[in-house]
Amino acid sequence: MASLIASLFRNEQMKTPWLLRWAGSRLFVEGGATCLNRRHLFILPTRAGLTYATLIGVLLLVATNYNNNMVFAFAFLLGSMGLNAMWQTHRNLLGLCIEWLEPEEIFADRPAKLKLQLKPGKRPRRALEFSWETPGKPQEPVLISAGLPALAELTLPPMKRGLNEIPVLRLASRYPLGIFRAWTLLRFKHYLLVYPAPSKQAPPLPQAPMGCGRNTAAQRITIDPDYDGLRPYQPGDPPRLIAWRASARGDALFSKRMQGETMSLVWLDWLRLEGRDTEDRLSILCRWVLEADRRQLAYGLRLPDWSVAPALGIAHRRKCLRQLALYGAIR
Numbered sequence: 001m002a003s004l005i006a007s008l009f010r011n012e013q014m015k016t017p018w019l020l021r022w023a024g025s026r027l028f029v030e031g032g033a034t035c036l037n038r039r040h041l042f043i044l045p046t047r048a049g050l051t052y053a054t055l056i057g058v059l060l061l062v063a064t065n066y067n068n069n070m071v072f073a074f075a076f077l078l079g080s081m082g083l084n085a086m087w088q089t090h091r092n093l094l095g096l097c098i099e100w101l102e103p104e105e106i107f108a109d110r111p112a113k114l115k116l117q118l119k120p121g122k123r124p125r126r127a128l129e130f131s132w133e134t135p136g137k138p139q140e141p142v143l144i145s146a147g148l149p150a151l152a153e154l155t156l157p158p159m160k161r162g163l164n165e166i167p168v169l170r171l172a173s174r175y176p177l178g179i180f181r182a183w184t185l186l187r188f189k190h191y192l193l194v195y196p197a198p199s200k201q202a203p204p205l206p207q208a209p210m211g212c213g214r215n216t217a218a219q220r221i222t223i224d225p226d227y228d229g230l231r232p233y234q235p236g237d238p239p240r241l242i243a244w245r246a247s248a249r250g251d252a253l254f255s256k257r258m259q260g261e262t263m264s265l266v267w268l269d270w271l272r273l274e275g276r277d278t279e280d281r282l283s284i285l286c287r288w289v290l291e292a293d294r295r296q297l298a299y300g301l302r303l304p305d306w307s308v309a310p311a312l313g314i315a316h317r318r319k320c321l322r323q324l325a326l327y328g329a330i331r
């Protein structure tokens with residue numbers, strides 16, 4: 001895994017924006033969190049700011065030509081307001097702390113949300129503009145103001161199966177007058193694991209063991225005493241069996257499975273999908289994993305170079321999806 005991440009990071013170095021290459025390592029984020037300092041920030045006048053500066057120049061020419069003290073005073077007033085606006089724009093980003101939070105699940109070719117924890121510090125931050133640096137595909141920035149620690153939620157662009165680098169994050173501000181624009185580019189040294197896109201036309205979920213040479217009904221197994229899987233709540237379940245934490249994360253109640261409960265066993269086998277290409281097989285297996293997990297069926301997964309015994313639970317589901325995501329990669 002480490003060698004794969006290192007090779008991906010070297011290959012992506014050549015694709016970074018010119019500002020990242022010129023600014024060097026000071027714009028790279030270590031550990032998933034950073035606090036913006038002066039070395040992170042850049043500031044330039046906007047088109048409105050250039051118009052504003054031109055107006056001041058014209059006023060100074062008029063005041064000099066006609067020796068008009070009132071026009072001089074007005075030009076100097078506008079100049080001082082512009083300088084103060086430049087300071088305020090830069091200060092709106094200075095000291096802001098940003099941390100990205102690991103998303104739960106990302107599937108290929110589907111947009112997902114990436115959450116950023118914002119810590120404004122001692123002063124509120126106004127009209128922050130968040131967007132992904134995607135050359136050739138300009139995005140509408142997400143505007144966020146934060147007076148207290150807050151979460152910013154950004155939609156990630158669709159990604160391919162496997163390990164994907166987090167896109168370069170552009171953070172900008174035109175507050176308060178819009179005549180200056182302060183910005184920074186942040187590149188997180190982390191990769192997102194993207195699962196295969198679940199097939200929309202997958203065959204029915206297999207209900208018999210694969211690769212055993214006989215066509216029997218779905219097997220049934222007994223759950224070990226230390227099994228920590230969940231099942232939908234059924235009327236009559238005692239309160240001590242209700243999984244309150246898991247239930248609080250959704251809209252339905254779940255109960256813990258007890259020793260001696262039996263359940264159907266399903267094998268999800270790569271060989272059952274002969275005649276299909278690799279990505280189609282992975283897509284169908286991903287759909288089967290999600291369906292078996294939803295129906296609370298104990299399922300095992302068989303790939304050409306890897307297999308896992310039937311089980312249930314969030315950890316088992318993620319283990320299977322991870323293998324599907326990294327299939328064919330150097331692990």
